[in-house]
Structure formats: structure tokens, C-alpha cells
Amino acid sequence: MATSTQKTSWADEVDEIDQPKIEDFVDENGIRTTIEYTTNDEGKKVKITRKTKRVLQKSLVDHVVAERKTWAKFGQEKGNKPGPDRATTTIAEDVPLRISAGNKSSEKEQAQDNTVKANLARAGAGKVVCRICKGAHFTAKCPYKDTLGGLEVRRLDAPPMFDEDGAPSGAEPAAAAAAAPAAASTGGKYVPPSMRGARGPGERMGGTSRDDLPTLRVTNISEDTQENDLRELFGAFGRVARVYVGRDRETGVGKGFAFVSFEDKTTAERAMQKMHGRGYDNLILNVQWSQPRDK
DNA sequence: GATGAGCGA
Incomplete structure (x- = not known):
């Protein structure tokens, strides 16, 4: 096999192939001119000049977006060239839109809640007050739970029936009203049926815990x-x-x-x-x- | 053989 002594690699041979020279520029009107110098089949050198106009690739740039670029800017941006000013505008992709409850309204609610708590604290002086008999114990621990349980809501605006040691008492009507939980009919918050107080006959709740x-x-x-x-x-x-x-x-x-x-x-x-x-x-x-x- | 946790205001 006759092998060229100068050639050490096939890659060198590639260099031997007559590579066409190409000049390529785009003018201010967007016209691209490509000038190609090459050798044709007959071994003659030829110059091929092509003029092409670049068209926006619609698959990449939405025509609506392109259209927007032609709009005249106004306000402080008046007279500026199309596109965002990087000095004043940050461009980011995939900015997530997060939807949450308006914090203003929840703050308001919180504030209301706090005033309710303050009222309760003032009325009950930070003490535990039984919802049934207004005694100084949790409702669940009330000794009258079984006998008075169903009466709880109906007695809302009535004075406490018993004082702390369970003896009948008529004192502190205002405190009792303030300390009572908001009735389901007047409160703004949803109260699940199971948490509503005893209502009319036919309902299971009330006395049944x-x-x-x-x-x-x-x-x-x-x-x-x-x-x-x-x-x-x-x-x-x-x-x-x-x-x-x-x-x-x-x-x-x-x-x-x-x-x-x-x-x-x-x-x-x-x-x-x-x-x-x-x-x-x-x-x-x-x-x-x-x-x-x-x- | 054995009989409950934790919550709330």
C-alpha cells in the first residue's frame, strides 16, 4: 500500500479540501449579504453573492411581543428605545405568582380577635370561667355539666347561676355576657355544626360530649x-x-x-x-x- | 390482668 509519508492523520487531509471563504454581514435595514468565494466543478473560482432579509422567527418571538416593541414609550420612559432599560428594570423568568389571602384583612381580623381577647381578659381577669356555670374551672370539668349542659346557650344573657363554689349567685351579669362565646348567629366566623351550642329539640348536641x-x-x-x-x-x-x-x-x-x-x-x-x-x-x-x- | 391524652378561656 502506498501511503503518503507527509500525511500523519486523516485530519490533515481535510485541510487540503478547498474550503469556501464566506463573508457575511447585515446592514442597517436588516438585509444580510453573504459573499461566498468557492471553486466550481470546472476548477474555476467563483464569487456568489446572496442577499437575504431576516424574518423574525415566529416560533420564538410572539408577534404580539414584537408588535409591542413598536409602541411609543411614555411617562418617564418617553423617547427611550424599545425594550427594557436594564438600569431600571430587572428581567427574570419563571417568576411564580403566589396567591395568598389578603394580609390586610387578616390583620384586621387579628386585631379584632385581640380586642375580643382583651375584653375577655378584662372580664374574666385571666381566670378560667366555666361556660356552663361560670365557675373557676374548665367547662369539661363542670360539676353541673350533665344537668345544665343543654341550658348553656339559652342562658347566655342571663346572669351567672352559680358563683365559684357553686352557690347560687346573681352577680356580674356584664362579665357573664362578655365572657360567653359569640353566638353562632352573630359571629362572623364559621362554626361547624358539631361545635354549635345546643339548639332546638331534635339536635343531638348539647349534653352529649x-x-x-x-x-x-x-x-x-x-x-x-x-x-x-x-x-x-x-x-x-x-x-x-x-x-x-x-x-x-x-x-x-x-x-x-x-x-x-x-x-x-x-x-x-x-x-x-x-x-x-x-x-x-x-x-x-x-x-x-x-x-x-x-x- | 389491664379503665385513656390533651385541649381550651
Whole structure:
């Protein structure tokens, strides 16, 4: 094979090929002139001059945007050339639009809330006032909860029926009115039905709190039984209002018992009868009525 | 064998 001694690489051969020389410029009217010097098939040198007009690439520049560039500027920008002035304008892409609740209105609400709190503090002097009997304890702890629970809302504008130690009293009517929660009809905020006070007959609420839901105590469950397991198990009988699994406070390990509260007492009773003595997780369940929790 | 946590004003 005859190999050229001078050539060391194929890349050198590329240089041998007659590369056309190209001059290329764009005038002020946007006309592009391309002058190409090349060699034609007959070995003669030729000069090819092409004039082209660049057209905006519509796929890249929206014609609406291009059109805008022709608009006359006004105000402080009057007479300036098209496009943003980088000295005064920052250009960024993908600026996210974040929509949030108007902070002015929420500040207002907050302020209102604060005045309400201030009024409450003034009226109750920072003390806990029972919503039922106006005693110095939380509503949930009220000794009259069961007997007066349903009367709560109806007695809103009445003077407190009892003072702190529970003796009948007629004092501080203004304080009682101020300390009472805003009635559902007058308050601006939405109050879910479950949180509204006792209304007319036919409504379930009022006197019925989650503390006196029909509750079963389930014992002899494995220590890794979860709330969901019991919900699933007892949910077959009806609506399960609440499940609590007794656990060690530190370790979180189940202590082998749980409470399952139902919405409906007869449902709870059926569940108890069906589930008591049933096997679960290789253990025999013990299901009884729970004792009311106290203290 | 065993009977609950935490919240609020």
C-alpha cells in the first residue's frame, strides 16, 4: 500500500479540501449579504453573492411581543428605545405568582380577635370561667355539666347561676355576657355544626360530649395492635367514634387494652356481644363496657 | 390482668 509519508492523520487531509471563504454581514435595514468565494466543478473560482432579509422567527418571538416593541414609550420612559432599560428594570423568568389571602384583612381580623381577647381578659381577669356555670374551672370539668349542659346557650344573657363554689349567685351579669362565646348567629366566623351550642329539640348536641359516647373497653389485645386495626375490626358493626389504644407513655408499646367508642349505644352493645370471646391475633378478646373516665 | 391524652378561656 502506498501511503503518503507527509500525511500523519486523516485530519490533515481535510485541510487540503478547498474550503469556501464566506463573508457575511447585515446592514442597517436588516438585509444580510453573504459573499461566498468557492471553486466550481470546472476548477474555476467563483464569487456568489446572496442577499437575504431576516424574518423574525415566529416560533420564538410572539408577534404580539414584537408588535409591542413598536409602541411609543411614555411617562418617564418617553423617547427611550424599545425594550427594557436594564438600569431600571430587572428581567427574570419563571417568576411564580403566589396567591395568598389578603394580609390586610387578616390583620384586621387579628386585631379584632385581640380586642375580643382583651375584653375577655378584662372580664374574666385571666381566670378560667366555666361556660356552663361560670365557675373557676374548665367547662369539661363542670360539676353541673350533665344537668345544665343543654341550658348553656339559652342562658347566655342571663346572669351567672352559680358563683365559684357553686352557690347560687346573681352577680356580674356584664362579665357573664362578655365572657360567653359569640353566638353562632352573630359571629362572623364559621362554626361547624358539631361545635354549635345546643339548639332546638331534635339536635343531638348539647349534653352529649365525646366523654359520654358508648365506649367499650377491649382487653387482651396484642401489644402491637393499632388504632386502625380496631377501627377496622369494630367498624363492621357501625360508626366508630373514637379508638384509643393504651400505651406506655415512654416506649409507645401497647399495654394490651383499648377503648372503642361508638356513635350508637345499641351498635356498641351488639359489637360487645359479637366480639367478646372472639379470637384476634391468637388472643381471646375481652370486651366490656368501659367505666367512665374521671379525674 | 389491664379503665385513656390533651385541649381550651
